[in-house]
Amino acid sequence: MHSAALLVFSLLIIFGHGAKEKPELSEEIKEIIQHVHNECVDKTGVAEEDIRNCENGIFKEDVKLKCYMFCLLEEGSLVDDDGNVDYDMMVSLIPEQYTNRVVKMINACKHLDMPDKNKCQRAFDVHKCSYAQDPNFYFLF
Template identity: 75%
Template sequence: MRQQLRPVWQSRKLTRRVKLKIFRSNVKTVLLYGCETWKVTKDISHRLQVVINRCLRRILGVYWPEKISNVDLWERCGETPIDQQIKRRKWNWIGHTLRRDIPRQALDWNPQGKSSCMGVSPHRPPAYGPRGAMLTATLPVLAALAVVSGAKHKPVFSEEIKEIIQHVHNECVAKTGVAEEDITNCENGIFKEDVKLKCYMFCLLEEASLVDDDDAVDYDMLVSLIPEEYSERASKMIFGCKHLDTNDKDKCQRAFDVHKCSYDKDPDFYFLF
């Protein structure tokens, strides 16, 4: 494909705008086809980004020994880093899946003895079918930051979603050994200095696929998941606390500090399941 498109990128008859449209419709759509269900690694992201950057440089007419930073390249072409694009596509797909009235059997089905397309063990509980990792990724974030107007009432979920939320909760409790009482007390502003509780909070972010390979949390993506009518309030709370997520702390302490600060910023808005 690279050889076939080279004459297009080098053409003087086509404007940059047209070239970028061709790139997005014929190159990027092929590269990212089905990425909503991928298990994305650093290596995959890097390989995709290299191909995309090479195409964009050809479109802009940047050849060696000329140089342009990746940030400038993306800005001039109206692009964003490929890992962010994949994450956003994953979340869009989740929302689309949750809005559709798809039979439970179709969502949870997995052939006996086969690994699911998400790379999840077939021996997981029913909530982990082909959509398992993605669907369970959505709910921890929405529940952990459940947006309730004016008072602390748990959001109303369907029985299926309740089941998945409970499963994610149980997963993180099992991994960390945190006491249920310590989780409940957080809603009342009692944040126990306990490593199990701190790592439970980070576990929810991991389950939500909001943490990269370097354990950095994507707060922009986190805020983007909040319903629009509450996004301003959520942004003030989260972005007002994310400065506490610093590299001099371990990952569990960082999550704990942000959670505690979020409660202090807006106690009526904070919820932890």
């Protein structure tokens, strides 16, 4: 369970590092990313183009995209039964060299994760804010 969370969130961070240059990934990691991606695309029906556009700061107001973002957290085991994201767990899983940058991003954005909004909107708002905080460090797969 924790390895999936580690993988999903670490990849969000690692992919974002260094002006959006994708690192070389092992076949095993590529397969896991592809699996999580496919699972969430199947569940939500989101358009691939809408996912890719987020890296360029284009966050389409679309329920499918919003729920795709939440699905990644769910598939990564970073959400409890009530739909609350465990930000402390997220931070604990991040490789040390990225911790300060990620903590800064999360602390600047997690206030947008308010219980009065639905879970998909909350995930979307945090993603959009994260991009605004550190565009070169943000990646969505």
